Amino acid sequence: MAAPGLWLTRPRRVPPMLLLLRLLIIGAVGAARGLGSEAGPASVDAAHAAGTCGCGSPQRPGTEAHRYSREANVAERASAERPVLPPQMAHIPAGVFTMGTDDPQIRQDGEGPARRVRINSFYMDLYEVSNAEFEKFVNSTGYVTEAEKFGDSFVFDSMLSDRVKRDIHQAVAAAPWWLPVKGANWRHPEGPDSTILHRQDHPVLHVSWNDAVAYCTWAGKRLPTEAEWEYSCRGGLENRLYPWGNKLQPKGQHYANIWQGEFPVSNTGEDGYRGTAPVTAFPPNGYGLYNIVGNAWEWTSDWWTIHHSVDETLDPKGPPSGSDRVKKGGSYMCHKSYCYRYRCAARSQNTPDSSASNLGFRCAASRLPDT
Numbered sequence: 001m002a003a004p005g006l007w008l009t010r011p012r013r014v015p016p017m018l019l020l021l022r023l024l025i026i027g028a029v030g031a032a033r034g035l036g037s038e039a040g041p042a043s044v045d046a047a048h049a050a051g052t053c054g055c056g057s058p059q060r061p062g063t064e065a066h067r068y069s070r071e072a073n074v075a076e077r078a079s080a081e082r083p084v085l086p087p088q089m090a091h092i093p094a095g096v097f098t099m100g101t102d103d104p105q106i107r108q109d110g111e112g113p114a115r116r117v118r119i120n121s122f123y124m125d126l127y128e129v130s131n132a133e134f135e136k137f138v139n140s141t142g143y144v145t146e147a148e149k150f151g152d153s154f155v156f157d158s159m160l161s162d163r164v165k166r167d168i169h170q171a172v173a174a175a176p177w178w179l180p181v182k183g184a185n186w187r188h189p190e191g192p193d194s195t196i197l198h199r200q201d202h203p204v205l206h207v208s209w210n211d212a213v214a215y216c217t218w219a220g221k222r223l224p225t226e227a228e229w230e231y232s233c234r235g236g237l238e239n240r241l242y243p244w245g246n247k248l249q250p251k252g253q254h255y256a257n258i259w260q261g262e263f264p265v266s267n268t269g270e271d272g273y274r275g276t277a278p279v280t281a282f283p284p285n286g287y288g289l290y291n292i293v294g295n296a297w298e299w300t301s302d303w304w305t306i307h308h309s310v311d312e313t314l315d316p317k318g319p320p321s322g323s324d325r326v327k328k329g330g331s332y333m334c335h336k337s338y339c340y341r342y343r344c345a346a347r348s349q350n351t352p353d354s355s356a357s358n359l360g361f362r363c364a365a366s367r368l369p370d371t
């Protein structure tokens with residue numbers, strides 16, 4: 001077992017010898033930057049980052065549940081005077097909740113201890129940021145993402161065409177299903193021969209933490225803190241595994257886009273999606289939030305630490321510095337056997353310039369942005 005979340009980083013400070021330990025070098029390609037990073041040995045946990053992008057594959061309807069809570073599902077809507085560009089945010093009421101858990105499923109992630117956390121009211125995006133929304137941002141600002149600047153990003157290999165795979169000579173030893181792909185970025189999630197034209201409403205992928213901050217700032221918003229994110233995830237429920245309760249599939253229905261089958265070799269897509277789903281798919285939680293677990297991992301503003309005080313806190317913001325940022329919620333690649341991280345208390349991390357085909361974000365705000 002080992003430290004998770006390390007495989008997908010851009011470790012420019014890692015000594016070459018250390019890198020060699022972590023890389024399976026089949027050939028010489030300049031993407032080493034993107035592979036395994038600082039903390040401990042990589043492991044099967046690396047799989048949690050594994051990014052399939054079945055986005056292009058046919059989608060079966062699956063059996064999605066519709067609603068799993070009562071009136072709380074009705075998200076606060078834009079007021080009548082903003083009909084054109086509703087902020088599409090939910091009002092999250094102030095409150096106190098139990099963050100983390102005393103029954104950690106992945107102890108080395110720092111899921112525990114359970115601690116009481118007070119949260120002031122704020123607003124949270126109903127959806128993961130979509131390709132169409134990110135394109136609006138890029139159109140209006142000319143922003144260039146870090147994956148575009150670096151010239152590559154990580155893609156789950158089963159989603160790649162043979163043509164793209166032929167040119168790759170390097171993989172992450174502990175997670176060989178991740179490949180650094182030249183030309184992979186938010187517009188081309190599986191490399192240069194792929195497109196987002198048919199998935200404008202899917203979550204934007206291959207965005208680094210820095211890219212996510214740039215987008216949220218442009219939108220008059222910010223990233224949520226980890227505490228805000230987890231509070232939002234729980235949707236008003238106390239001490240439950242998932243945003244909807246403790247049972248993964250109540251009445252046999254799917255409530256999130258995760259992995260069915262045997263990871264990483266078979267992906268049945270029983271929930272309707274082998275890759276990402278539209279950001280509006282699946283039932284919202286008690287606060288009206290969609291895909292808060294599963295679909296794409298979501299960046300938060302906190303620096304990563306696995307050490308937490310049990311003292312009650314108010315709006316904690318994480319450590320003052322660090323090397324990795326916290327991401328939450330798991331993705332369409334998560335399966336209980338490798339990446340049991342589609343739980344509200346689960347967490348993982350990446351360096352702020354990392355990007356991959358299963359990592360996106362949503363924004364928060366202390367007050368509704370002007371539109």
Ligand SMILES: *[C@@H]1O[C@H](CO)[C@@H](O)[C@H](O)[C@H]1NC(C)=O
Pocket residue numbers: 132133135136139
């Ligand atoms: C971005 O700009 C392109 C080129 O002008 C246009 O085709 C596209 O519709 C724009 N996208 C959005 C989301 O506005």
Ligand SMILES: [Ca+2]
Pocket residue numbers: 257258259260269270271272273274275332
């Ligand atoms: Ca799925």
Ligand SMILES: [Ca+2]
Pocket residue numbers: 128291292293294295296297298329330
């Ligand atoms: Ca998500």
